[in-house]
Amino acid sequence: MLNIEHLTHTYGTGAKAHLALKDITFAVEPGELVSIVGPSGCGKTTLLRTMAGLMRPTGGDLTFLGNEITSVPEGLAMVFQDYRGSLFPWLSVESNVRFPLKRLGLSKADLDARVSESLVAVGLTGFEDRFPFQLSGGMQQRVAIARALAYRPKILLMDEPFASVDAQTREDLEDLVLSVKKKFNMTILFVTHDIDESVYLADRVVVLSKPPTFVVTTLDIPLSDNRDQIETKEDPEFIRLRGEVARLIRHPKSDDVTIPVADVA
Amino acid sequence: MALTASISTANRPRASREPQSARRQWWSRFALRWIVLAVLLALWQLATMAFPSPFFPQPIRIFERAALLWLPGPNGVLTPSMLNDVLPSMGRVLLGFAISVVLAISLGVAIGLSRKFADYVDPIIQFLRAVPPPALIPIFLVLFGTGDEMRVLLIAFGTAWPILLNTIDGVRSIEELKYETATVFRISFVSRLKRIVLPGAAPKILAGVRTSLSLGLILMVISEMVAASSGIGFSIVQAQRGFGFPDMWAGIVLLGIIGFLLNTLLTVIERRILAWQRSSGRETA
Numbered sequence: 001m002l003n004i005e006h007l008t009h010t011y012g013t014g015a016k017a018h019l020a021l022k023d024i025t026f027a028v029e030p031g032e033l034v035s036i037v038g039p040s041g042c043g044k045t046t047l048l049r050t051m052a053g054l055m056r057p058t059g060g061d062l063t064f065l066g067n068e069i070t071s072v073p074e075g076l077a078m079v080f081q082d083y084r085g086s087l088f089p090w091l092s093v094e095s096n097v098r099f100p101l102k103r104l105g106l107s108k109a110d111l112d113a114r115v116s117e118s119l120v121a122v123g124l125t126g127f128e129d130r131f132p133f134q135l136s137g138g139m140q141q142r143v144a145i146a147r148a149l150a151y152r153p154k155i156l157l158m159d160e161p162f163a164s165v166d167a168q169t170r171e172d173l174e175d176l177v178l179s180v181k182k183k184f185n186m187t188i189l190f191v192t193h194d195i196d197e198s199v200y201l202a203d204r205v206v207v208l209s210k211p212p213t214f215v216v217t218t219l220d221i222p223l224s225d226n227r228d229q230i231e232t233k234e235d236p237e238f239i240r241l242r243g244e245v246a247r248l249i250r251h252p253k254s255d256d257v258t259i260p261v262a263d264v265a
Numbered sequence: 266m267a268l269t270a271s272i273s274t275a276n277r278p279r280a281s282r283e284p285q286s287a288r289r290q291w292w293s294r295f296a297l298r299w300i301v302l303a304v305l306l307a308l309w310q311l312a313t314m315a316f317p318s319p320f321f322p323q324p325i326r327i328f329e330r331a332a333l334l335w336l337p338g339p340n341g342v343l344t345p346s347m348l349n350d351v352l353p354s355m356g357r358v359l360l361g362f363a364i365s366v367v368l369a370i371s372l373g374v375a376i377g378l379s380r381k382f383a384d385y386v387d388p389i390i391q392f393l394r395a396v397p398p399p400a401l402i403p404i405f406l407v408l409f410g411t412g413d414e415m416r417v418l419l420i421a422f423g424t425a426w427p428i429l430l431n432t433i434d435g436v437r438s439i440e441e442l443k444y445e446t447a448t449v450f451r452i453s454f455v456s457r458l459k460r461i462v463l464p465g466a467a468p469k470i471l472a473g474v475r476t477s478l479s480l481g482l483i484l485m486v487i488s489e490m491v492a493a494s495s496g497i498g499f500s501i502v503q504a505q506r507g508f509g510f511p512d513m514w515a516g517i518v519l520l521g522i523i524g525f526l527l528n529t530l531l532t533v534i535e536r537r538i539l540a541w542q543r544s545s546g547r548e549t550a
């Protein structure tokens with residue numbers, strides 16, 4: 001569905017050039033929840049922005065549903081880390097969710113149904129007429145998720161969406177992602193720097209190295225579909241997997257990080 | 266008038282949970298606004314009675330004159346002063362102001378969105394905004410004659426700058442992420458203008474409109490003091506020349522009342538438009 005092949009990106013040119021992404025290859029299949037995990041500053045946002053068509057990478061091939069990504073493709077939605085910045089504070093909760101749907105040419109009834117269904121799914125019924133400033137951070141991020149859900153994207157990109165909410169809220173929102181994924185049979189690409197989160201949510205984890213960044217490995221997560229914040233995280237398999245991801249980030253087994261020949265000699 | 270207006274808006278709390286105390290607060294605000302004003306008027310009255318002077322008539326006399334000049338007759342007939350002075354003045358200031366609001370916001374949005382355009386027009390704007398509009402009256406007289414066009418255009422010109430500059434500022438203050446969100450959802454340019462650019466810039470734009478409103482009244486009066494045959498400014502000058510000091514004072518009081526009413530109207534509009542802000546009780550200019 002989404003294919004990334006040998007993606008590279010360098011910010012700036014000349015002496016100031018910064019190789020943010022060295023070589024990224026992976027794919028997302030329909031119905032999957034793939035998480036991308038990597039240390040802060042390794043280029044996760046850069047990667048997601050190129051996939052969303054918000055910027056062009058300096059090299060590599062990106063395709064979505066077989067088409068090269070040159071601008072934002074139809075059927076893609078994104079939830080940003082900075083929910084405060086990505087919501088429209090002058091629109092009510094309901095209007096925020098409704099705004100992107102206007103151009104889709106839905107009937108009034110369909111529109112209303114989608115909006116209320118999404119707000120129900122994220123647990124925001126009764127808050128339709130509030131303005132974002134009247135909501136907590138976690139609730140604001142729920143609005144952003146509801147907005148993406150109502151849009152019914154073929155793929156949903158999420159960029160560290162829960163990095164700035166408290167731990168309890170975070171767990172609730174993680175479970176929310178799992179439940180809406182099941183409910184709407186969504187394809188989700190979830191970026192995080194949190195190893196537990198990446199394993200807990202995913203069908204597959206793409207592990208990124210420190211910059212210059214490459215894909216260390218792609219790990220299948222054979223945990224059951226019914227995940228639970230307490231039980232799943234006690235599961236020996238979960239513990240093994242998170243340990244493995246942590247080790248891979250710390251000590252990537254790759255030719256790319258062998259000691260340069262000059263130093264050995 | 267400006268004083269009472271700013272007290273009332275700066276201290277207005279948001280809807281309180283306890284109706285009892287909200288009511289009491291409302292009363293104390295009401296008292297502050299009007300009792301202080303009433304006391305000042307009473308002092309003014311006493312002072313003018315104690316030291317009579319033709320230049321400073323008693324407020325009671327002024328209000329008598331004002332009622333006679335402008336309040337409609339028993340069967341709703343408008344007085345000549347209402348028809349010849351107040352209505353033309355209001356027409357000029359509102360028309361000039363409307364032109365200014367539309368043009369300044371449109372231009373401001375264009376400049377705020379396009380760096381390139383901004384670079385082209387910035388020097389012109391910096392020069393024109395620095396010119397005190399009354400200094401342009403002679404030029405406007407030559408260009409547009411002594412009629413209403415000159416006055417309306419002067420008001421439009423003079424009031425455009427605060428709105429224009431604030432609009433530019435407001436549009437530039439909108440975070441890039443808002444536009445990126447719109448891009449991801451493939452939202453059209455027109456839709457962005459309507460739902461992102463204008464509302465995002467609205468707090469600044471409205472602050473500019475508020476500044477411009479008082480400027481508009483000033484320019485209205487000044488423009489009516491030269492080569493005019495009607496208007497409140499004209500009537501004040503006429504009264505002063507004919508030693509009709511109560512009429513002159515009545516005109517001044519009327520200007521205060523009009524300014525106060527327009528400001529109040531703007532506050533109401535502002536509160537509706539900016540209901541989404543954490544504090545929609547805003548400072549008045």
Ligand SMILES: Nc1ncnc2c1ncn2[C@@H]1O[C@H](COP(=O)(O)OP(=O)(O)O)[C@@H](O)[C@H]1O
Pocket residue numbers: 011012018020038039040041042043044045046047
């Ligand atoms: N617009 C930019 N110009 C130059 N460098 C950038 C820009 N955006 C990000 N970078 C750099 O690229 C690297 C990766 O950034 P980012 O993609 O935000 O990482 P992450 O999301 O994983 O924390 C960082 O070193 C960052 O400083």
Ligand SMILES: [Mg+2]
Pocket residue numbers: 044045046159160
């Ligand atoms: Mg990031």
